[in-house]
Amino acid sequence: MKTLIYSAKDFETPFLEEANKDVHSFKYSSDRLTTKTAMMALGFEAISxxxxxxxSGIVLEKLKDFGVKYITLRSAGHDNINLKIAKRLNFKVANSPDYSPYAVAEHAITLLLALNRKVTLARKxxxxxxxxxxxxxxxxxHNKTVGVIGTGKIGSIIAQILNGFGCCIMAVDPFEKEDLKTRFQVSYTHLDNLCKECSVIILSIPLTSDTHHLIDKSKLDLMHKETLLVNVARGAVVHTKDVxxxxEKKRIGGYATDVYDKESGVFFxxxxxxxxxxxxLEKMLTHDHILLTPHQAFATKEALANIAQTTVDNLSSWQEGSNPKNSLIPLDEKES
Structure with a gap:
C-alpha cells in the first residue's frame, strides 16, 4: 500500500523500515500534517x-479529495483526529494502543523522582x-498517599511500581480494576477526595471533552502545599496557567510533565x-519546581519497534480487506 508517513523522525524510520520489509511503499516526510501540507498526500492510499x-475536519476533507482512504496513527492517543468526520467521510482509522505502557509508566516515575529529589536543580x-x-x-x-488518575494499561503499571515503593495508592477511574484492589491495595475514590488526600498525583488519562482541563483552580485548591503533580497524559488535561x-505561589509543591497543551510545532x-x-513555556523551562520533558515518555527501543510493527500490521489488514484489531472506525460500519 502506498503510504505517506507524516512527521517522520530520524529516530523512528529505521524501526519502520525493519517492520515493513518492503511490503508497503513508504515515503517519509518530516512535515506535520496540516491544512497546508495535506496536498502532499495526493496519490497516496494511506497516511501515517x-x-x-x-x-481535524477541514484537513480530512482535503485528504478525502486527494484520494486518501486509510489513516494509521503512530500513537495511542487520537485526540488529534476528528473521528466523527472521519467516519462520515468513510476513512478507515486505526491507532497503536499497546506499544509499551511500561515506557510511559516508567517515565512517569522518573519525572516524579527527579522532581521530588530536585535532580535538575542539583545538576545546575x-x-x-x-x-x-x-x-x-x-x-x-514510602508510606505516602499517591493518587493515580486513570488506571488503564499505563495507570495500572504506575500503580504496580508505586506499590513497590510502599506507597498507599488511591485511584480515580470509571472502570475499577479488581486486580489492582487485591494485588496492590489500590483504593478507588472520587476526584475531589483524591486531590485532598494525596501527596503525589499522577495523570494517565486520555484527553476527551470530559477530561479537558480536569485539573484546574478548583482542583488545585484542594491539594496540599507540597503536592507534586505529574502529567504523562495530554497537556490540555490540566489548565496550564492555573498550574x-x-x-509560583507555592500553593503546590511542583509540576512535572512530559506534555504541554501548546506543544504542537515545538516538541520534536x-x-x-x-x-x-x-x-x-518559558516559565516551565526555568522554574526550579517545574520539570518539562519533550513528550519522550514513549521513546524506548521496544516501544518504537512495537509502534512500527502495529503501523505495518494496520496497513496490511486493510490491504487484505480485513479490520485491524485496534480500528477506531470498524471496517463495516456505515453512516446511519
Missing part, C-alpha cells in the same frame, strides 16, 4: 500520522561547584535557533 499532526548547582543541600530536600515516597500560578523539533514566543 503522529500525535502532533492535525487531522553542582555544575557551578555549589554542593550545598539547602534547596534539595525532598521526601520519602503555573499555583506553583530543534527550536534553539528559533525560540517560540511563549511565556508559559
Amino acid at each position: 500520522i503522529f500525535s502532533a499532526d492535525d487531522a 548547582q553542582t555544575q557551578n561547584y555549589n554542593f550545598t543541600l539547602d534547596k534539595l530536600i525532598g521526601f520519602d515516597l 503555573l500560578a499555583y506553583v 523539533y530543534d527550536r534553539s535557533q528559533n525560540k517560540p514566543h511563549d511565556t508559559d
